Amino acid sequence: MSHHIAIIGAGIGGLTSALALANAGHRITLIERSTGFSEVGAGLQLSPNASRILIALGLGPALQRAASDPTRVVIRSMKSGNRIGEIALRDHMQSTYQAPYWVIHRADLQTILLDAVRSRPNIQLLVGRTVTNATQDNTGVSVAITTAGGALENLQADMLIGADGVRSTIRKVIGDTRSPVYQGYIAWRTTIDSQLAPASLPRDETGLWLGTHGHVVHYPIKNGSLTNIVAIQRSKEPVEGWTAPGKLSDLLVSYGTIAPELKQLLSSQNDWLLWSLAYVTAQKMFQGRIALLGDAVHPVLPFLAQGAALAIEDAACIVQELAASPDNITQALASYHAKRIDRARKVQDNSKRNGKIYHAPALIAVPRNMVISRSGPTGMVKRYDWLYGYKG
Numbered sequence: 542m543s544h545h546i547a548i549i550g551a552g553i554g555g556l557t558s559a560l561a562l563a564n565a566g567h568r569i570t571l572i573e574r575s576t577g578f579s580e581v582g583a584g585l586q587l588s589p590n591a592s593r594i595l596i597a598l599g600l601g602p603a604l605q606r607a608a609s610d611p612t613r614v615v616i617r618s619m620k621s622g623n624r625i626g627e628i629a630l631r632d633h634m635q636s637t638y639q640a641p642y643w644v645i646h647r648a649d650l651q652t653i654l655l656d657a658v659r660s661r662p663n664i665q666l667l668v669g670r671t672v673t674n675a676t677q678d679n680t681g682v683s684v685a686i687t688t689a690g691g692a693l694e695n696l697q698a699d700m701l702i703g704a705d706g707v708r709s710t711i712r713k714v715i716g717d718t719r720s721p722v723y724q725g726y727i728a729w730r731t732t733i734d735s736q737l738a739p740a741s742l743p744r745d746e747t748g749l750w751l752g753t754h755g756h757v758v759h760y761p762i763k764n765g766s767l768t769n770i771v772a773i774q775r776s777k778e779p780v781e782g783w784t785a786p787g788k789l790s791d792l793l794v795s796y797g798t799i800a801p802e803l804k805q806l807l808s809s810q811n812d813w814l815l816w817s818l819a820y821v822t823a824q825k826m827f828q829g830r831i832a833l834l835g836d837a838v839h840p841v842l843p844f845l846a847q848g849a850a851l852a853i854e855d856a857a858c859i860v861q862e863l864a865a866s867p868d869n870i871t872q873a874l875a876s877y878h879a880k881r882i883d884r885a886r887k888v889q890d891n892s893k894r895n896g897k898i899y900h901a902p903a904l905i906a907v908p909r910n911m912v913i914s915r916s917g918p919t920g921m922v923k924r925y926d927w928l929y930g931y932k933g
């Protein structure tokens with residue numbers, strides 16, 4: 542049985558769920574408040590638990606062309622530059638989980654998803670429209686929309702998915718009125734021409750630098766021509782607004798002494814965008830005919846690189862549960878909640894804990910570094926079998 546499903550938000554979660562549900566034969570109306578889709582200065586890691594779902598949706602060849610497949614993560618100390626250990630990626634991920642660990646420019650992933658969405662006759666994409674409210678009864682859902690020009694519209698559907706991000710309107714609609722709480726971290730994001738990166742940092746590796754005041758992650762995107770950099774800064778105060786421009790000197794002052802090659806990497810770019818990292822613990826993933834998905838229900842601190850991956854997993858699960866209970870949407874969404882809530886919380890908790898481990902003070906950093914070094918590249922992956930090996 543096919544349903545008419547309204548999806549609010551065309552981020553990675555909304556686009557993936559639209560595509561997956563359309564492939565399963567449902568009719569989709571995808572509503573997005575912005576009119577432009579490109580996201581400047583940001584990359585995304587797609588671990589095997591997510592890449593396998595995108596490949597199953599038929600996006601493998603396009604992703605393969607656009608993504609990079611780093612050989613390993615090299616972990617170093619921010620202060621000394623000393624190598625602490627490694628995490629095996631390319632060959633090991635593929636042979637262990639039969640799926641790649643890709644890194645990609647977000648705009649590329651969004652374009653690939655959008656192209657696929659636009660090619661499906663059973664998906665209608667409405668942009669420049671903000672959903673302000675939704676109500677439901679036993680027969681369906683009514684969605685209140687305001688257009689960019691201020692006109693009011695109403696849409697009737699059998700079911701609704703709120704994929705509308707961390708400051709979700711739909712989360713409030715289903716009775717969860719909590720606001721996201723700032724977590725004491727600011728993410729600085731940029732991309733640089735890879736030619737500007739220190740020659741000692743190989744272009745086919747991901748770098749992870751650990752320090753007490755924050756950490757830095759960088760990896761190749763755009764076939765290695767660009768390097769994506771995320772620098773996490775511990776800060777009691779969030780930045781004004783949620784995406785603000787940042788001054789490199791402020792970041793460097795807060796980091797204190799850092800290794801020369803890390804300083805060179807960070808100093809090769811002056812334009813940074815800042816995100817204050819905010820969070821609510823996953824609680825209610827559905828009510829009646831309305832489901833939440835992705836950051837709308839379980840925003841994740843980006844210290845395990847799993848926020849988008851979880852949204853992609855959610856999308857696959859909703860499709861499965863609707864197939865299992867085709868005549869009963871509420872039953873399908875109750876099963877979706879039951880299957881997803883513990884995993885979402887586990888990923889949220891582990892991401893949070895990683896922040897503490899990454900930023901450990903010197904006394905704790907010594908045993909931490911020993912564990913990383915002794916585990917070895919494949920041992921470090923084994924610790925996350927539950928994460929990367931997940932198949933729903």
Ligand SMILES: Cc1cc2nc3c(=O)[nH]c(=O)nc-3n(C[C@H](O)[C@H](O)[C@H](O)COP(=O)(O)OP(=O)(O)OC[C@H]3O[C@@H](n4cnc5c(N)ncnc54)[C@H](O)[C@@H]3O)c2cc1C
Nearest residue numbers: 550552553554574586672705706835836846847848849850
């Ligand atoms: C620094 C950083 C690095 C990260 N790195 C990774 C990584 O490597 N790997 C990974 O998996 N995750 C990563 N993440 C997390 C990831 O970016 C998010 O979890 C993911 O993008 C969430 O996708 P989403 O579709 O749920 O929400 P969003 O991307 O927030 O999309 C929500 C969409 O809904 C729209 N919208 C909102 N409200 C309305 C409304 N009322 N009406 C209509 N439209 C609306 C918005 O305009 C937006 O397009 C990172 C996050 C950060 C901050």
